[in-house]
Amino acid sequence: MKAKIHVYLKPGVLDPQGAAVAGALHTMGYEEVTAARQGKLIELDLSGEDADAAKSRVDEMCQKLLANPVIESYSIEMA
Amino acid sequence: MKSAVIVFPGSNCDRDAHDAIARVTGEAPAMVWHQETELPEGTEFLMVPGGFSYGDYLRCGAMASRSNIMPAIIAHAESGAPVLGVCNGFQILTESGLLPGSLMRNAGLSFVCEKAPLSVANGNTRFTSRYDSEAELIIPIAHHDGNYFADDETLNRVEGDGQVVFRYGNNPNGSARDIAGIVNAKGNVLGMMPHPERAVDAKHGGTDGLALFESLLGSA
Numbered sequence: 001m002k003a004k005i006h007v008y009l010k011p012g013v014l015d016p017q018g019a020a021v022a023g024a025l026h027t028m029g030y031e032e033v034t035a036a037r038q039g040k041l042i043e044l045d046l047s048g049e050d051a052d053a054a055k056s057r058v059d060e061m062c063q064k065l066l067a068n069p070v071i072e073s074y075s076i077e078m079a
Numbered sequence: 080m081k082s083a084v085i086v087f088p089g090s091n092c093d094r095d096a097h098d099a100i101a102r103v104t105g106e107a108p109a110m111v112w113h114q115e116t117e118l119p120e121g122t123e124f125l126m127v128p129g130g131f132s133y134g135d136y137l138r139c140g141a142m143a144s145r146s147n148i149m150p151a152i153i154a155h156a157e158s159g160a161p162v163l164g165v166c167n168g169f170q171i172l173t174e175s176g177l178l179p180g181s182l183m184r185n186a187g188l189s190f191v192c193e194k195a196p197l198s199v200a201n202g203n204t205r206f207t208s209r210y211d212s213e214a215e216l217i218i219p220i221a222h223h224d225g226n227y228f229a230d231d232e233t234l235n236r237v238e239g240d241g242q243v244v245f246r247y248g249n250n251p252n253g254s255a256r257d258i259a260g261i262v263n264a265k266g267n268v269l270g271m272m273p274h275p276e277r278a279v280d281a282k283h284g285g286t287d288g289l290a291l292f293e294s295l296l297g298s299a
């Protein structure tokens with residue numbers, strides 16, 4: 001079983017790296033880019049069969065380590 | 080006062096911390112490896128030093144703040160004993176929840192390594208009582224992720240409660256409200272990005288960090 005976790009900055013949290021990416025894309029001529037936000041994708045390989053139980057464990061992992069609730073939100077996709 | 084310095088894989092200011100504490104107290108601090116689960120008996124002052132614990136992977140300080148020694152550090156802080164986190168140590172203390180907010184990538188994206196002018200925003204803490212409250216200090220900074228962030232409600236609360244202890248004179252990293260160092264609500268845990276342990280000897284180029292250790296530990 002795999003879990004894909006997207007971690008991204010909460011709305012309202014400044015993202016200087018995303019702003020730099022948007023700036024670089026503008027320099028390259030991609031003027032349609034109005035904003036860029038940079039996040040993380042974390043993939044976990046998991047043992048076990050029960051997807052619901054696994055997802056609730058992954059949610060706990062996100063709260064305890066993988067995301068910082070002060071600045072970040074996350075979403076979990078099981079596959 | 081018995082002191083201890085926590086050492087993580089990737090700490091690189093642990094020996095500077097050791098030397099600054101030894102200079103002020105006349106007694107070498109215990110160096111405590113992160114895999115320990117207890118602090119040496121009788122430890123009073125605890126310092127979490129700067130560096131790049133776990134290579135700054137995931138988020139600065141994230142993995143160090145979940146290491147084996149951390150429950151003992153949290154218990155020590157909650158008992159009201161003094162704890163100082165500098166640079167990566169500050170990041171570890173916010174990641175552990177001992178201090179509010181978070182340290183994000185510098186607004187200018189560059190690593191900054193310079194002498195930072197600071198003002199003392201609260202001279203009545205146990206860390207700052209020996210500073211002249213009007214004084215402008217020069218203390219070195221060296222970090223990539225020192226951009227202090229918290230939501231407005233938290234910022235208003237820490238400002239109102241006098242928890243902001245140091246402010247930058249020329250904000251080098253985009254920190255909210257020029258915050259360079261904050262204490263917890265009880266006032267016994269201080270986190271700061273500038274390095275007072277690198278400013279305790281004329282040969283460092285300045286001694287403005289000395290009064291912080293003297294405030295806390297008494298001069299030798």
